[in-house]
Amino acid sequence: MSSTEQTTPVVSSQSPSAAWLDDPTVYAVNREVAHSDHHSSNPQQSLNGTWAVRTAWASEIDVTTAEFAAPALDESDYQSIPVPATLETEGLWRPAYVNIQMPWDGHENPEAPHIPEKNHVALYRKHFTLEGDLKKMLSESGRIALAFEGFATAIYVWVDGTFVGYAEDGYTTTTFDITDIVSKDAEGNHTLTVACYEYSSASWLEGQDSWRFHGLFRAVNLVARPAVSIASLTVEADYDAPTGKAHLDALVTLNGEEIKAYTLQASVLDGTQVIWSGTVAAEDASVRISSDALEGISPWSAESPSLYTLTVDLLHDGKTVESTSQRVGFRRFRIENGIMTLNGHRVLFKGVNRHEFHPRTGRVLTVEDMTSEILFCKQHNINAIRTSHYPNDSRFYALADEYGIYLVDEANLETHGSWCTPGDIPTPETTIPGSRMEWEGACVDRVESMIRRDYNHPSVVIWSLGNEAYGGEVFRSMYRRVHELDPNRPVHYEGITWHREFDDVTDIESGMYTHADVVEKYLSNDPKKPFIMCEYMHAMGNSVGAIDEYVALERYPHYQGGFIWDMIDQALWHPGESEGAPEYLAYGGAFGERPCDYEFSGDGILFADRKVSPKVAEVKAVYSNLRITPDQKGVTVVNDNLFTSTADYTFKASLLVNGVPQWQEDYFFDVAPESIHELVIPWPLEEYAADNAEVTLDVSLVLTEDTAWAPAGHEIAFGQYVIPASQAEANTAEDAADATVTVGRWNVGLRNNQAEVILSRTQGGIVSWVHNGTEHVIRPPKLTTFRPLTDNDRGAGHGFERAQWTVAGRYARCANVAVEQPSDDSVAVTYTYELATPAHTAVTVRYEAQSTGNVRVTIDYPGEKDAPSLPAFGLEWALPGEFSHLRYYGLGPGDSYPDRCSGVRLGVWESTPEQDYAPYLVPQESGNHMGVRWAEVTNDSNHGFRVRQLQTAGEGLHVSLLPYSSYQIEEASHQWELPENNRTYLRILAGQLGVGGDDSWGSPVHSQYHIDATEPLHMDIALEII
Secondary structure, three states, rough: OOOOOOOOOOOOOOOHHHHHHOOOOEEOOOOOOOOOOOOOOOOOOEOEEEEEEEEHHHHHOOOOOEEEEEEOOOOOOOOOOOOOOOOOOOOOOOOOEEEEOOOOOOOEEEOOOOOOOOOEEEEEEEEEOOHEEEEEEHOOEEEEEEEOOOOOOOOEEEEOEEEEEEEEOOOEEEEOOOOHHHHHHOOOOEEEEEEEEEEOOOHOOOOOEEEOOOOOOOOEEEEHHHHHOOEEEEEEEEEEEEOOOOEEEEEEEEOOHHHEEEEEEEEEEEOOOOEEEEEEOOOOOOOEEEEOOOOOOOOOOOOOEEEEEEEEEEEEOOOEEEEEEEEEEOOOOOEOEEEEEEEEEOOEEEEEOOOOOOOOOOOOOOOOHHHHHHHHHHHOOOEEEEEEOOOHHHHHHHHHHOOOEEEEEOOEEEEEHHHHHOEEEHHHHOOOOOOOOOHHHHHHHHHHHHHHHOOOOOOEEEEEEOOOOOOOHHHHHHHHHHHHHHOOOEEEHHHHHHHHHHHHHHOEEEEEEOOHHHHHHHHHHOOOOEEEEEEEEEEOOOOOOOOOHHHHHHHHHOEEEEEEEOOOOOOOOEEEOOOOOOOEOOOOOOOOOOOOOOOHHHHEEEOOOOEEOOOHHHHHHOOOEEEEEEEOEEEEEEOOOOOOOOEEEEEEEEEEEOOOOOOEEEOOOOOOEEEEEEEEEOHHHHHHHOOOEEEEEEEEEEOOOOOOOOOOOOEEEEEEEEEOOEEEOOOOOOOOOOEEEOOOOOOEEEEEEEEEEEEEEOOOEEEEEEEEEEOOOOOOEEEOOOOOOHHHHOOOOOOHHHHHHHHHOOOOEEEEEEEEEEEEOOEEEEEEEEEOOOOOOEEEEEEOOOOOOEEEEEEOOOOOOOOOOEOOOEEEEEEEEEEEEEEEEEOOOOOOOOOOOOOEEEEEEEEHHHOOOOOOOOOOOOOOOEEEOEEEEOOOOEEEEEEEOOOOOOOOOEEEEEOHHHHHHOOOHHHHHHHOOOOEEEEEEEEEEEOOOOOOOOOOOHHHEEEEEOEEEEEEEEEEOO
16 A cells, blocks of 8 residues: 555544534544554454434434433433344334435435435444453553444444544444543443434435445444554555565554554464564554565465465564454456456456345344355355445455455445436436535545555455446546555446546446447457446346356457346345235335335345345356366366366266266366366267167266365366257157047047046137046146246336237137047147237147047147247146146256256256246246256156157257246236145246346347247147156
8 A cells, every 4th residue: 555644534523513414525523544454462342232222303313412422311212222233124214225216305305415304313322341451451551442344324423421423434444532531430331322314415425226224234343452553554465476476565554652662573474384574663653564575375366265364563672562463365466458467367257246235134244144155156156246336344355365256345335316317317417426526535535445444355356436426526536546545456437438538537447237249349449448347137037148148258358257236136024914924025115115116126146035046057157167068079178267277176977868867977187277178088879879869968077075165066067968869750659549539519538548638629728638537637728928027028128019929828719620530549629729919810729639648739820920029939737736746858957048048957857836936026937947858747646747849840848837827927016916826837838038137127138039920930749648
C-alpha cells in the first residue's frame, strides 16, 4: 500500500446532530481509520448475544438530548433481540424487497440527499463490564476500542450516556475509541446505546437489488490495545514466476507515542517452519519490513491455494507487547498486454455473484454457512466470486484464501434508482454520485475502507468501485485513490458502459447481460482492455440456457470469463397461509410491503434453503477446467488448468449397452496443465457391440483421494461418445396374443386375458387402459402445444407472442374420427383435431391397439404458415397418483432442455414426480428429460407401462412425470397455491423450447432452440404394458 494517510475527512464532534442523516458530507464522526483484519494477541470481548431494543419513528427521537442513552433508563418497554441479527428477520421491521426503485417510492418523493420523513430507528442497549484482560490493559495505559463489523444504514453510538460517534457504510469495520469513557469506572457496569436508522443519505448509495435489511447484522466487539500497538498490516507477497523467487514487503502502521522505543520482529512460516525472519527498529508510525528473496515458495492460486503465515511482534525492552499474524499467499496478479494474468498465466474467471443471504437470518451468516458456500463453489468448478455489491464478512475472505477462490471485492455502492427510469432510460441529471462532489468523500471513503481491510487477502484480485451507479467525476476520484493505495490490482467498474466519457475509471472492460455476439464484436476489434461479464446468465427460475455461447468466447485472449447472477435465491421463510399450513419461501410482496419487485429476487443457482437447483449441473459441466472427449480409440483430455496436472485424478472408463453399464476400468493419466492429450483406452467394443445395441463410451474424472473441499470419488468432469444401434429402424414387432376387438357406437375396444383398451369415438384418445385390474387412465391423453411459462418466458413476452399455443391444444376440436382394423386382433382409431388457432390447423393422432394390449400412437402436425414457434408439442396425460415412479433411458439424472443439457449424460435413470419437480419461487416449467429412448411409469408394485420411441430420426423424446399438470403450474404464483393432487401427470413431447438465460426481461430463447411451427412435426411411440 503506497499511501497510509486517510484522505477522506472523518469529522470530530463531542455532540451528535440529526442533520447528519441527510448530509452526504458527514458519513463518519469520531471513527478511527480503517485497518487490516489481521489476527492480534490483544484481548477482545464479544458483545454478541442478547441486547435490548425498541423501535420508533425518527421524528420521535432526539439524538441531541439522547435521553434514551441514559445508563439508568427504564427498559420495561424494550424487548430482547440477538446481535448479530437483522431487524426484519427478527420481526421488528417489515421485510422489503425492491430492485431499482427506492423502497419509499410512491409514498414519499424526497430528492437526494434528503430522506423520507417516515424513517424508522431502532434503539439498541447492551450492558457490559470489562473482562479481566481488558481491565488489565487499561490499567497499563492501554486503549479500549468499540468495533462494529456490520450494520445498516446509519448508527449513532453512546457509552454511559456519552456520545461516541456516528457512522455510515456498515459493510466494513467501524471502530471508535472509548477509552476516556470506560476508564472512568474500569470496574463498573457500562451501557452501550446504538440508534440505528433505516434511512440516511447513505440510503441513496445503497440501492442494491436485494432485500433491504437493517440493524447490527455482524459482530460487535470490544478490543484492547497497548499504549503502543500495531494498528494495521499492509502486506505485499509477490511471486516472480520466471525465477521462482518470492518477496514479502510489509508496511506496519503503529498507534501511540514514544514509538522509537519499540522494535518489530517479523517471521515468515511454512506451517511451523520459519523460512525467513528479520528485526526492524520503529523510527516512526510507519515501519517497512522487507524479506530477502525467498526460494522454494509454492505460489497461491485458486487451483493450489498455498498459504504461509507472516508474524509481526511488537517488542519493548526485549519483551513482546503484541503479537500479530496474517495468512499470506505469494502471487502476482497483473494486466499484461491487455490481459489479466496470475503468476504469468492468463486467468479465466468461472464465477458467480454472491449476496450475503440466509432465508432465516437475512444478512447474518455463520462460518458454517460461508464454508458450505465456498465448498459448493469448489465442488462445482466455480473458481471466482464477486462480492455483489458490498464488502463481505471478513471471515469469508479468509475462507476464500484457504480453499482457493478468486474474489472481485466490490465497494458498498449502487445507485441504480437515482438514474434509471422505467424502460432503462437514464437521467444523468439525477445521478448519484455522478459529478456532484458533495458525495465524493463518502464514496472514496467506501473504497478506501474496503481496501484497507481486505488488502492482505491473496484471494482478492480485483477491486470494484461499485455497481450500476452510472459515471461521473466522483468515480475518477475513487479510481485515483484505489491506485494510490494499491498500484498493482486492477480496478473494475461496469457502470460507465452507460456513460462512456468516463472509460478511464476502469482497467477492465465489463459487460452486464451483454449478448455473446456483441461481446465477440468487442473481442475481435483490437480490444485494449481485458473483458469480463461481471453479470451474465440471469439464473431466475428455470434458466442458464446457452451458457456455452459465452464459454466459446474463451478462444479470444482478452475474454476472461464472467460471473453468473447469482448464487442463491433471495427468499425468506414465511408462515403458512392458513392454520397448520407449512412455512414457505416467500419473495417480494409476501410481507405486505409495497412497493416491491416480487419474484425478481429469485435468481440463484441454489435455492434459498441452499438446496441445489437443476441449473447447477450445467454450470459445473461448462465451468470445468478439464474437458473429456471419448471416442472409439480412447479419450482426448483438454487440461485448461494453469498450474495443476491430472495426477491427482482417476479416469473411470465405462462402456454402457442401451444405457446399462457392462464394463468399467480405472486409468491414471498425468496430463500437464495448459495441454491437450489423446490417450488410449482399449474399449472392448467387439465383445459388447451388437445389433439393436446402442453403445455409450463414458469417461468420468474423479478425485483419487480426499481433498480439503471434496471427498475421494467426487466427479470433476465427464464425457460421452455414443455409437448408435446398427439397425435402420426400431423394432416394433410384438409377441402375438389372443385378443377380441369390439367396435361399438361410442367406443372401440380391444381385450385379451390380461388387458383391455377402450378408445373413444367421440372424446378422442384412450378412455380406459386396464392391465390385471389396474386402470392407467383418469382422462384421455390431451394434445399439448403448451408449457408453463418460465421466468425468462414471461420477461421476454413469450406468453404474448405465443398466446395461441396456450389454448391451441387444450381447446382443440375433434373434427373427425376414422376406425380401421389392420388385422383381426388389432384396431386403430385416427382422430383429426382442429387446433384452436386462427388457421384451425388439422393435427392427426392415430391410436393403434394391438393384440398384446399395447398401443401405438402416431401424431402428425403439418405446420402452420406464419405461426410463432411452439413452446412444446406432444401429449399430456393425467394418471392415477399411484403411478409415481419414473425409470427412463435418456439424458439424466437431472432435467434437461435443448439449450441446457451439457451437465446430463445418457443412461438409465430413476426418479419420482417430487424429485423432478423444481420448486422455483414462482411455479414454472421443470422436470423435462431429453433424449429419452424409453420411459417406464410404474406404481409401488412395479406395475405400469413403458413409453418407447419408435422412429429413429431425431434425438429422442422429451418426457416428464410431475405431481401437477402444466396448467396447474401455470396458474399458481406461489408454491403453496398448487393443489394437493392424487394424480401424476405424464408429458410425452416431440420437442420443447429452450429455457434461455441472457436475461429475464426481454431476451428471447435463441432461435436455434425454437420449435419451428411452420414445419411439419411427427411423433411415433409405443405404449407398452409392463
